[in-house]
Amino acid sequence: MSKELRIKSRGREKVHNSLFIIHNSSKSSTTGFTLIELVIAMAILGILIVTTLFFINPIERLAETRNDQRKLNISVILNAIGQNIANHSGTFNCPAGAIPTTTPQIIGSSTYDIYDCLVPEFMSTMPVDPTSGVSSTSSASYNTGYDIARNATTSQITISAPNAELGETITVTR
Template identity: 35%
Template sequence: MQKKIQNKATPASRQGFTLIEILVVIGLIAILAGVVLIAINPARQFAQARNSQRVSNVTTIMNALGQDLAEHKGVSSCTSITNSTTTIGTGGTDLSTCLSLYIASGIPMDPVASSSANTLYEISVNSSGRYTICAPKHAEAVLGTSVYCLVR
């Protein structure tokens, strides 16, 4: 009988973790997750990705316009481009008809644009025939960013 009492009192038969041990581990994981989120800063990463896409889209539109100008001896077939700055899209200056030969996937839209009627990109041509295409203001999560424009 004394042997049974001794076996119950020994800690060698204990299995599993205590509540305190589990809470300490959960707390450490939460602290590490917080540190990682602060280091990664997902809002800034997404803003940089959108800004990179804007630069790529403006370059794509400008390259297509350059091909159009080269093919038509310096005069664009996009007659809807005026001296005043207008928005590119089916609701503004529709470049899809004149640049569709050069951009297979269609006129690119800004990453935050909701429809092809307003791509959020702007285009203008000055009196000397220089074209300017601008992306909307870059995401504010990236310090030191402004409107991105390309002139040809």
């Protein structure tokens, strides 16, 4: 027993040879993303971010940048000392006295104070270690965070950065 169902649609007649025609009128067409699609997209994004941070390692890059700044600061101080020596017939002219030869001393207002010997004639400000803050514009209270010493035999001046990071030793000798 076959029942035929004739349906007219847009001027054409269709014949269905089935007992039941299922029409789902509750199905609505929705647009957008499903929850599972959003979860998968967020998981992929999270994996990409973690992988990028792992390979870039921003903490290490910042430490390298601070070490580069230390090297630059030491060179600036040594250049200013060299200019002072050149302007004073080969002798470092400073009220603080000669550069220490026995043990390195920290360049600072309460230790070996060379601020007034170099600023403003040979440099505009006294550079300080990047972890200490901004460059010093006053001789009243400053601490560069850098050590200075002079070799008594060769008269070479060495400035070092004891706060260097990543196990790096930063010293410049001239």
